[in-house]
Structures are given as structure tokens and as C-alpha cells.
Amino acid sequence: MKKHAQFNWSIFSLLIICVLAVTFACQKNQKITDELEGNVFSVKFKIKDFETIVTPLKTPSGFRNLASTQKTSGSKEETLFQWNFDLSNTDPIVAFNPLAKIDYNGGKIDYSFVAGWPTTGKAISFRAAQTVLLKIPCQNIKSFSNLTLDANSSATGPRALLIDYSTNKGLSYTKLSDTIHYPVDLAFTGAAKLPVVQSLTQLAIQGKTEVWIRLSLYEGKRPLNNTYNESTGMFRIDNLLITGGEDGSVAQNKLYYHIYHAETHELVKQGAVTAQETFQLDLPMGTYYLSLLTKNSISPITFTNSAVWNNFYVSNSFTEKETEIYAVRDTFQVNQSLERTLTLNRMYSEIKVTFSDVTDLSHIDSILIQQKHPGFYYYPFGISSNSQLDHAILKIEPNFTTLNKSFYFNQFMGYQVINKPIKYELKVFDKGVVIRKFELGTDIKNNMQVLFKGLLLQGIDQTQGFTILKNETWNGKVDVDF
Structure with missing residues (x-):
């Protein structure tokens, strides 16, 4: 009986050792994260209509490039x-x-x-x-x-x-x-x-x-x-x-992400990836806020410090004439591996000016445009306002022809729930001399197209009003006759 008991104890001890060995092996080989404690799951983000968003910037025929001090692909500083x-x-x-x-x-x-x-x-x-x-x-x-x-x-x-x-x-x-x-x-x-x-x-x-x-x-x-x-x-x-x-890796078409924990509001993930239809991150269990942005431009995106979630914002220089910024905000809960499909929205509106003069305008060598409204900011996780003016000057060299008497620029707007006023002062130059100065303005949100159409030289009336028609969807137009 004593030998039988000793034999059973030996078998039990051997089993305990085996269990401990297997447990130790599993712990040694389990995935380790240096982000947060707890279970970690894969989250895949898919960008809807990705190819449309990352298409290279359009260069309308008959438009010369904007003259500005903005960085070009060959600049070093x-x-x-x-x-x-x-x-x-x-x-x-x-x-x-x-x-x-x-x-x-x-x-x-x-x-x-x-x-x-x-x-x-x-x-x-x-x-x-x-x-x-x-x-x-x-x-x-x-x-x-x-x-x-x-x-x-x-x-x-x-x-x-x-x-x-x-x-x-x-x-x-x-x-x-x-x-x-x-x-x-x-x-x-x-x-x-x-x-x-x-x-x-x-x-x-x-x-x-x-x-x-x-x-x-x-x-x-x-x-x-x-x-x-x-x-x-x-x-x-x-x-x-x-x-x-x-180093050239962030010049154009990058996806910038910032992820905050919904309860602590702490930044848990941030980075930039080469623009692609899908990208993947590992996150522990929890609820999160995501900001995702892309800027179709040769210059980098402008962030503030993002350590404080509701003070994190994005801005863009008025002198970047053709810049296109898209963004999306998302809230999601992680308790298993999942996939999120994100729709990026325009954070800008397109402003187009067309002159209906029947006379030749090819002698117009430049048009200087200055914003008369406060600068716009995009706060993904908060609401804030700013009354500061951006005094930057946008210089247009229009190269007008008989068939083309238009120019356009993109106005960064951020995300606007209600219409916001935009107002511009235009100075028109003929051989370096100002021949006309006037203002154009209306109220719009982001993701809209605006057309200002009227006479530049014929029948000039500095006090004339504007007729405004609005459609708050892209490809719909806000027509303003002047």
C-alpha cells in the first residue's frame, strides 16, 4: 500500500511538472505588447473610394502655377x-x-x-x-x-x-x-x-x-x-x-492617424503611413477615438501638439492654392479583431472666379487675393473658434485667353456644421499697376463649390450686390453674380 501511494504521488508530481512546463512555455511565447496591458486585437482600417482621394492634384489647362514661397520638390529647406x-x-x-x-x-x-x-x-x-x-x-x-x-x-x-x-x-x-x-x-x-x-x-x-x-x-x-x-x-x-x-517619405499622400483612449483621453497611437487602401494596427481592449487625415500636397500637414485630445487641431496655409485635405473622425470599441471602413470627407471648398468680359483680358498679369475672414481650423475632437486673420497673400498669375477667363483656389475650411462667412479682397494688376480692387464673399461650409461670376472691366460698379444660390453638396455650386 505504501509503495502504491508513493507511485501515485510520483505520477501526480510528474503531471504537475509537465503542466508547469507547458504553462511556462506558453507564457514565454505569448505576444508581448509595450503599449498597454490586456488583450490586444488587430484593427484593420479600410479607406472607401481610396483611388479617387489619392489621385494626383489636378492642373487645369491655361493656369500657371501659383507664385509663392511654398516648398517645391526641389527645395532643401x-x-x-x-x-x-x-x-x-x-x-x-x-x-x-x-x-x-x-x-x-x-x-x-x-x-x-x-x-x-x-x-x-x-x-x-x-x-x-x-x-x-x-x-x-x-x-x-x-x-x-x-x-x-x-x-x-x-x-x-x-x-x-x-x-x-x-x-x-x-x-x-x-x-x-x-x-x-x-x-x-x-x-x-x-x-x-x-x-x-x-x-x-x-x-x-x-x-x-x-x-x-x-x-x-x-x-x-x-x-x-x-x-x-x-x-x-x-x-x-x-x-x-x-x-x-x-527625407522625402512624407511629401505627398500620407495617412496621418491619432488614436485616443475614450475614457482617459490619452494618446495611445499616432503615426503616418504611406497612403494605401487598408492599414492595420494592434490595440488593447477599450473604446477609442480616431482622427485620420490625408493631404494631397508636396508640403507636410500642419498639426498642433496632440497630447491634449480636445486641443488637437489642424490648419493649412491660405497660400497653398491647390491643396486638398481629407479627414474622418471615428469612435470604435475593441473587444475582438475587427475591420472599420472609413469615408474621408473634404475639409476644403473650391473657390472659382470667372470673368464674363467679352474684351481681351490677356494683359492682366496678376491678381493678389487676401482673406478678410478669420482663418479656419479643424478640431477632430473639440469645438473652438478663432478670430485671428491670416494675412498671407495669394498671388494668381492667370494667363487669360479668349476661351479661358477663370481661375480657382481651394479654401481650407475644417469641418463646419453651419455656414461660415468667407470674404476676399482682390487686387487686379495690369503691367504692375493696380487697375481694380474689390471684394467677394458669401457663406459656405466645407465640401462645397463656389462660383463668383461677373465683369472685371466692363460696367464696373463697386457697390453692386450679389445674387447667391446654394447647394451644400460637392458638384452642386454656389453661384454669385457680381
Whole structure:
């Protein structure tokens, strides 16, 4: 009996060992995710009518290309990141990659916004700053060119700075500049500023995902009887700009995605993929918000920082005449593998101007157009308004012929639930001389076509009104006679 019991215990022990071995093997080989704990499922996204959306930009016959300073395929330098602080936040107004951050004194947030340069705008002001860090994501960036900014300090603030950089998140730094001293006679207030231009060409970013550019602040050379106070001194900067070149992989037809957790509102996935009908991501169980955008253009899309979900927005320069931006918002729940079919919608409307003059208009050499309405923004997860005007000038070189007396441009609108006013001032030039100035306007949403049709030279009446017919579907037209 004793031997039989020992035999049974041996068999039981062997079974336990086998079970543990199998369990250990399964745990060792199970899929590991570094995103979030929990079960992970595949989510496939399919773009409806994909080929139509990614068709190369149309170039209407008889139209010359827009004359502007926008990047072309052969240019080497462009704006990668830009801050003007005019909205009293640290979001860049241009961001080649999302999540560029400004950090100072190791995460301190005791900053404010004061008059900048020009004084009608804002600058960011740091109290008792020792270091200011620019944390720049450098995916798809081939090289950096320059860092420029305007700076000044309060009477007790720093009057010298040194610029260096790190590609290992602050473990070590490489010097970019010698110590930059303020001019001794630089005033503390008003329009006085120190313009700083620093070359970034030596940054070695190949294979790196982020670069930190550090401004270290010092007492510096000071005016007579002026004392430095590390605890109360203020340092302010404005017009912060970083230029460089991208690696060519994001020039045109990229799908940019941002995915937030519905409960925590935390960003859990972001990235850009080459435009394709389907793409796939792995996500843990949960409910999510998705923003997906594509921009049919040679220039990159402009994001703000996307760490705060309801402050994440997209904008586009008025000077990008033919740019087409499509976007979609989606909410979905993950508890198994699934497929989502997404329909991208136009975030712009097409504005066309046709002159019905019977006389020859080929002598018209250019038309300058300026927006007289506030700039438009697209907030996928929030609602916000802005009263700022975009003072950019759109230059049209029409090349009018007997058969063609029209031109068009795309107006970025974002997503609009109700009609929004658009208004333009047009200056018409004949051999460099303004021969007519007038305004055109109406109310529209995104995804509409607008036609302004009327006489340019014959029977000019500066006070005439407009007849407006609206159809709020693409291919329907808003006809405005003038």
C-alpha cells in the first residue's frame, strides 16, 4: 500500500511538472505588447473610394502655377516647427511631427504670456529659468538647418545663453554655440529684443526619434548697478522657428492617424503611413477615438501638439492654392479583431472666379487675393473658434485667353456644421499697376463649390450686390453674380 501511494504521488508530481512546463512555455511565447496591458486585437482600417482621394492634384489647362514661397520638390529647406505664442499656449503653429514640446527647469510650468514682437502678439515668459528645452520629434526629418528666435529678459533676469543639444534624452549634450551675450545697452522692455540665429546643421539625427535643444541661461554681462536674481528674473522668447529638410517619405499622400483612449483621453497611437487602401494596427481592449487625415500636397500637414485630445487641431496655409485635405473622425470599441471602413470627407471648398468680359483680358498679369475672414481650423475632437486673420497673400498669375477667363483656389475650411462667412479682397494688376480692387464673399461650409461670376472691366460698379444660390453638396455650386 505504501509503495502504491508513493507511485501515485510520483505520477501526480510528474503531471504537475509537465503542466508547469507547458504553462511556462506558453507564457514565454505569448505576444508581448509595450503599449498597454490586456488583450490586444488587430484593427484593420479600410479607406472607401481610396483611388479617387489619392489621385494626383489636378492642373487645369491655361493656369500657371501659383507664385509663392511654398516648398517645391526641389527645395532643401522648409519650416519644420514654429511657435508665435499668440494664442497664449505652447502649441506650435507649424509642426512637421506632432508632440513637439517646450520644457523648462525639468518640467516646471510656471510660465506666462506677455507682449511679444510685435507687441500686438504674445511671447512666452519663464520665471527663474535655468534651462529651456525644446523636445523635437525627428521622425522623417533628414536634417535640421537653423534655429531662430527673439529673446529678452526682465531687469533681474539672465543676459546670456548657451545652446547645446542631446539625442539621448539629456544623458549627454553637445555644444552648438559659444555663450551668447546680450548687448550691454539692450533695454529691458518695449520693442528691444535679441535676435538669435543658430545653425543646426551639425545635429546628427540619423536613427534618432527625438532631439532636445537646450537653452542654458546665465547672469551675463550686465549694465552698471544691475543685479541678477535667479529666483525672480524673467526670460521671454518669441518667434521661435526651426527649419530643415524632410527625407522625402512624407511629401505627398500620407495617412496621418491619432488614436485616443475614450475614457482617459490619452494618446495611445499616432503615426503616418504611406497612403494605401487598408492599414492595420494592434490595440488593447477599450473604446477609442480616431482622427485620420490625408493631404494631397508636396508640403507636410500642419498639426498642433496632440497630447491634449480636445486641443488637437489642424490648419493649412491660405497660400497653398491647390491643396486638398481629407479627414474622418471615428469612435470604435475593441473587444475582438475587427475591420472599420472609413469615408474621408473634404475639409476644403473650391473657390472659382470667372470673368464674363467679352474684351481681351490677356494683359492682366496678376491678381493678389487676401482673406478678410478669420482663418479656419479643424478640431477632430473639440469645438473652438478663432478670430485671428491670416494675412498671407495669394498671388494668381492667370494667363487669360479668349476661351479661358477663370481661375480657382481651394479654401481650407475644417469641418463646419453651419455656414461660415468667407470674404476676399482682390487686387487686379495690369503691367504692375493696380487697375481694380474689390471684394467677394458669401457663406459656405466645407465640401462645397463656389462660383463668383461677373465683369472685371466692363460696367464696373463697386457697390453692386450679389445674387447667391446654394447647394451644400460637392458638384452642386454656389453661384454669385457680381
